[in-house]
Amino acid sequence: MAPWLACRGLAKRLGGKQVLHGLDLSVEHGEVLSILGPSGSGKTTLIRLIAGLSEPDAGEIAIAGRSIWNANTNVPVEARGVGFVFQDYAVWPHMTVAENVGFGLQMAGMARSDRDRQVREALEAVHIAELARRYPDQLSGGQQQRLALARSLAAKPQLILMDEPLSNVDAALREQLRTEILSAIHAQGTTAIYITHDQSEAMAMCDRLALIHDGRILQTGDPEELYRRPASLFVANFLGGANQIRGTVAVTNGVAEFVAGSCRLRVAGGIAPGPSDCVFRPEDTVPAYNLDCNRLEGSVISATFIGRCWRLSVQVDDRILQVDWPARAKIGEDIAFAVPPDRCVTLVPGPS
Amino acid sequence: MTEVRGPFRGGLADRLVPSGLKLGQHVFSAAAGAAFVLLIGLPLGLILVQAFMPALFDPNNGPGSVSLAALANSLSDRRSVAAILHSMLLGGIAASSATILGFAYALVMQRTDVRWRPALALTPWLVFLTPGYLKALAWVLLMAPRGYLAQFGLLPIVVQHAFFGLPGLIFVHTLNLFPLAYFIVAGAMAGLGGEFEEAARVAGASSWQAWIRINMPLLAPAVALAFLAIFAEVVADFGMAATIARTINFGLLTYSIYTATSDFPVDFALAGSQALLLLAMLLVVLAGDRMLRRQRSLRLISGRSRPARPMRLGAARWAVTCVVLLVGILAVYLPLVAITLRAACRTLGQGLVPDNMTWRFLLQAITPDHAANTALLRSLGLAALTALFTGVVALLLAWRIEQASKLLRQVVLLVAVGTIAIPGIVLGLGFILVWDRLPGFRDMPLYGTWPLLVLGYVAAGLPYALVIVLSAIGQISPNLIDAARLHGAGETARLTRIIMPLIALSLITAVLFVFVRTVFELPMSEVLEPADGPPAPTLIVRLFGNDDDGLGSALSLVAILCTAASAGCIALIATRLVRSFGRSGLGAMVGMSRAR
Numbered sequence: 001m002a003p004w005l006a007c008r009g010l011a012k013r014l015g016g017k018q019v020l021h022g023l024d025l026s027v028e029h030g031e032v033l034s035i036l037g038p039s040g041s042g043k044t045t046l047i048r049l050i051a052g053l054s055e056p057d058a059g060e061i062a063i064a065g066r067s068i069w070n071a072n073t074n075v076p077v078e079a080r081g082v083g084f085v086f087q088d089y090a091v092w093p094h095m096t097v098a099e100n101v102g103f104g105l106q107m108a109g110m111a112r113s114d115r116d117r118q119v120r121e122a123l124e125a126v127h128i129a130e131l132a133r134r135y136p137d138q139l140s141g142g143q144q145q146r147l148a149l150a151r152s153l154a155a156k157p158q159l160i161l162m163d164e165p166l167s168n169v170d171a172a173l174r175e176q177l178r179t180e181i182l183s184a185i186h187a188q189g190t191t192a193i194y195i196t197h198d199q200s201e202a203m204a205m206c207d208r209l210a211l212i213h214d215g216r217i218l219q220t221g222d223p224e225e226l227y228r229r230p231a232s233l234f235v236a237n238f239l240g241g242a243n244q245i246r247g248t249v250a251v252t253n254g255v256a257e258f259v260a261g262s263c264r265l266r267v268a269g270g271i272a273p274g275p276s277d278c279v280f281r282p283e284d285t286v287p288a289y290n291l292d293c294n295r296l297e298g299s300v301i302s303a304t305f306i307g308r309c310w311r312l313s314v315q316v317d318d319r320i321l322q323v324d325w326p327a328r329a330k331i332g333e334d335i336a337f338a339v340p341p342d343r344c345v346t347l348v349p350g351p352s
Numbered sequence: 353m354t355e356v357r358g359p360f361r362g363g364l365a366d367r368l369v370p371s372g373l374k375l376g377q378h379v380f381s382a383a384a385g386a387a388f389v390l391l392i393g394l395p396l397g398l399i400l401v402q403a404f405m406p407a408l409f410d411p412n413n414g415p416g417s418v419s420l421a422a423l424a425n426s427l428s429d430r431r432s433v434a435a436i437l438h439s440m441l442l443g444g445i446a447a448s449s450a451t452i453l454g455f456a457y458a459l460v461m462q463r464t465d466v467r468w469r470p471a472l473a474l475t476p477w478l479v480f481l482t483p484g485y486l487k488a489l490a491w492v493l494l495m496a497p498r499g500y501l502a503q504f505g506l507l508p509i510v511v512q513h514a515f516f517g518l519p520g521l522i523f524v525h526t527l528n529l530f531p532l533a534y535f536i537v538a539g540a541m542a543g544l545g546g547e548f549e550e551a552a553r554v555a556g557a558s559s560w561q562a563w564i565r566i567n568m569p570l571l572a573p574a575v576a577l578a579f580l581a582i583f584a585e586v587v588a589d590f591g592m593a594a595t596i597a598r599t600i601n602f603g604l605l606t607y608s609i610y611t612a613t614s615d616f617p618v619d620f621a622l623a624g625s626q627a628l629l630l631l632a633m634l635l636v637v638l639a640g641d642r643m644l645r646r647q648r649s650l651r652l653i654s655g656r657s658r659p660a661r662p663m664r665l666g667a668a669r670w671a672v673t674c675v676v677l678l679v680g681i682l683a684v685y686l687p688l689v690a691i692t693l694r695a696a697c698r699t700l701g702q703g704l705v706p707d708n709m710t711w712r713f714l715l716q717a718i719t720p721d722h723a724a725n726t727a728l729l730r731s732l733g734l735a736a737l738t739a740l741f742t743g744v745v746a747l748l749l750a751w752r753i754e755q756a757s758k759l760l761r762q763v764v765l766l767v768a769v770g771t772i773a774i775p776g777i778v779l780g781l782g783f784i785l786v787w788d789r790l791p792g793f794r795d796m797p798l799y800g801t802w803p804l805l806v807l808g809y810v811a812a813g814l815p816y817a818l819v820i821v822l823s824a825i826g827q828i829s830p831n832l833i834d835a836a837r838l839h840g841a842g843e844t845a846r847l848t849r850i851i852m853p854l855i856a857l858s859l860i861t862a863v864l865f866v867f868v869r870t871v872f873e874l875p876m877s878e879v880l881e882p883a884d885g886p887p888a889p890t891l892i893v894r895l896f897g898n899d900d901d902g903l904g905s906a907l908s909l910v911a912i913l914c915t916a917a918s919a920g921c922i923a924l925i926a927t928r929l930v931r932s933f934g935r936s937g938l939g940a941m942v943g944m945s946r947a948r
Binding site for chain 2: 051052053076077078079080081082083084086088090091092093094103104107108151152155
């Protein structure tokens with residue numbers, strides 16, 4: 001069956017730069033999809049195209065099997081009925097909280113009594129019902145963010161697009177708002193796309209995660225799948241950072257082994273022999289005595305306390321690797337650590 | 353389950369919306385373009401064509417062929433050449449002196465602990481809003497052989513002689529135009545902040561060295577901009593040229609254009625070629641202005657920065673305050689006092705004695721059906737009409753431009769700023785050519801009527817209003833407008849529900865600015881004077897010219913009071929009303945009220 005929201009071959013040039021390169025994306029009905037990518041990767045451009053705030057150069061956008069944009073069709077923004085939460089909130093400063101939320105309903109010609117009820121419901125859903133008569137400049141940043149969300153929820157759109165809505169909120173409030181936004185969206189059964197450049201936020205805010213880079217979707221899937229099985233070095237690095245070593249995979253008697261200089265690592269099976277990059281995360285390393293294989297040795301060149309453990313930079317041959325260590329280590333101290341084979345991801349080397 | 357808003361609320365109808373909108377947009381764009389061409393493009397175009405086809409509108413020999421005769425004539429005729437040289441000389445000197453005064457004023461206000469700062473900051477605005485020719489006429493009252501200063505024994509004869517010559521013109525222009533330099537330089541100083549200077553001090557420079565090596569080079573582009581703006585104002589000025597300069601027989605280009613079109617025999621070819629030379633001069637200035645604005649340092653210092661620590665003046669504090677106060681007194685308060693006194697005196701020469709006091713002139717100015725009162729009411733009415741009309745046109749044009757491409761916006765803004773530089777007298781000449789001479793237009797019964805004068809006023813005021821409204825719309829985050837579209841607001845709803853409330857104060861500022869400007873607008877009033885009677889500015893200048901300066905002063909005073917009262921009331925009501933529903937971000941948005 002065709003996906004509910006489908007973007008096919010979307011291309012867009014902006015200011016002489018190709019921002020989107022024939023991008024494909026699909027979202028199922030009722031699903032919350034996070035799109036994660038560095039700034040300039042085309043995330044915002046993508047959702048602006050879906051909303052109709054700008055037009056693609058080529059491609060097609062369809063919702064529920066019907067095209068809202070292609071070479072011959074262009075349903076205008078005001079008729080797409082898509083909710084949008086802006087990074088800077090974009091709440092209208094000359095309207096009260098209630099007027100902001102009621103505006104779209106009024107534009108749709110809804111009767112006064114229905115409107116009032118729906119406004120109240122939307123404000124209650126984000127816990128700011130008591131602020132209905134205030135003006136936006138009398139609200140805190142978090143309250144303005146809730147207002148922006150309530151405004152886009154009130155019209156009960158089938159699709160809500162969120163453009164880094166929490167990037168202007170302080171860290172403590174961000175965690176709380178994440179949960180609230182997600183539950184409000186799920187409660188309404190709305191499909192949503194959530195844009196962010198923050199990986200922990202992206203993982204927290206979705207059913208499925210898509211990683212975008214340079215105008216292309218690199219990988220989509222369950223957040224854990226992307227974290228455990230990154231399809232490229234970029235995905236591995238962008239999702240939490242990883243050590244990478246370039247070498248070769250050799251398979252003997254069905255056992256795959258990655259070799260780079262003195263470093264020999266057993267890796268999970270099913271891998272074709274040949275040149276390869278091996279990627280593993282600092283948090284997957286363990287002291288060597290905990291594991292009977294994949295031992296690496298080196299000397300500590302720096303140590304930083306990061307809360308649940310120490311993060312060490314360790315010189316192993318001619319490369320520096322990041323290792324999480326249960327205790328303080330002295331600079332210059334020699335240590336031995338190991339990486340479980342199932343945490344070593346091998347990737348066919350890219351051009352870079 | 354409540355109603356769900358999906359992407360296909362209107363089905364086919366939705367898809368028809370864009371093409372319908374586009375048709376409306378095209379019609380509107382065409383109408384807006386036509387208005388712009390009619391008001392500004394066509395008049396200027398005709399001046400240009402006529403400069404190279406001197407006999408174009410000659411009833412006997414026209415249209416004739418292309419020739420450089422008129423241009424050559426205006427560059428060889430003794431009086432014409434004198435007028436050009438006079439204009440450039442006056443422009444150069446007055447721009448220098450006004451820039452220096454403006455710079456000093458800004459320096460004192462921005463960087464010292466001078467007293468009475470709020471009151472002193474008001475002076476440049478008052479100077480800027482009172483018409484130059486009224487202040488010039490007031491100075492004549494003060495400096496005349498039996499004028500007020502002579503009566504109080506405050507006027508050495510040398511000074512008096514000098515005043516009625518080039519030095520006097522420079523003096524009056526300097527006092528009239530220093531606010532422009534003040535606005536530009538004070539803005540740059542505020543943007544410059546104290547960091548650069550403090551960094552220099554930390555690096556071992558003395559306060560004086562920091563100023564010479566750091567602040568002055570950074571402020572140089574702003575100073576140059578101020579010089580260019582004032583030079584353009586001086587050479588384009590008609591008010592002083594038609595009053596003070598005319599009385600002392602110091603021929604200036606703008607007045608020369610006027611006499612060529614009004615004195616017998618009318619010489620449109622000469623007027624046109626002189627107008628072209630004037631425009632060429634201003635074009636050079638405008639090009640310099642554009643180049644300066646592209647300077648990096650100008651952008652560098654426009655960022656947010658910490659205000660500099662004010663310098664303690666110590667013992668000199670009172671002296672500096674008095675000097676700054678004196679500038680204000682000379683530039684605006686003393687001239688206003690002179691006009692007020694003259695309005696209440698029978699004659700100038702008999703002085704301020706009880707016997708010489710009279711209510712007659714002031715009563716005439718407020719007596720219905722008296723010529724002075726009729727002119728005043730005519731001007732107030734026409735100005736109100738002009739202001740409202742200009743406001744609506746500027747709003748619609750700005751809204752259309754804002755939605756258009758970035759390039760178009762840049763072009764229109766450039767044209768608008770360019771048209772601000774077009775002297776009123778040149779635009780007026782263009783209007784005569786179109787509505788009195790051009791076949792098709794001359795047959796319409798508009799020339800010599802008040803509707804044409806209103807059109808002229810609109811053409812002269814529109815660029816200012818457009819710049820104010822465009823900059824206000826430009827300060828609205830595009831997301832606010834996009835958010836409205838996403839909530840189903842169409843074009844009209846976005847304009848009336850989002851844009852208009854957000855820019856209300858700027859829009860009102862633009863309308864009031866055009867109103868005040870139009871009540872005292874001289875060149876258009878002179879060249880497009882309706883057959884049924886003159887508007888106030890024309891009558892005022894005429895009364896002063898006919899030694900009827902008592903009534904002239906009374907009319908000026910009443911006009912100033914009426915304008916200030918009506919504009920003030922509207923501004924007061926408007927700020928109250930707007931404040932009551934709009935609360936956020938408006939303060940910043942309203943910051944921009946300067947037209948240039």
